[in-house]
Amino acid sequence: MKAVNLVTLLLVIIGAMNWGLVGAFDFNLVSAL
Numbered sequence: 609m610k611a612v613n614l615v616t617l618l619l620v621i622i623g624a625m626n627w628g629l630v631g632a633f634d635f636n637l638v639s640a641l
Contacts, residue, residue, distance in 0.1 A: 626637045 629635045629637050
């Protein structure tokens, strides 16, 4: 269960960073990758 929590946390952090970039700079990191 610990691995699932780690993966979930990582996805949430990546998603939050991506939406922060979209909001601040109109730059989508996921589509750029």
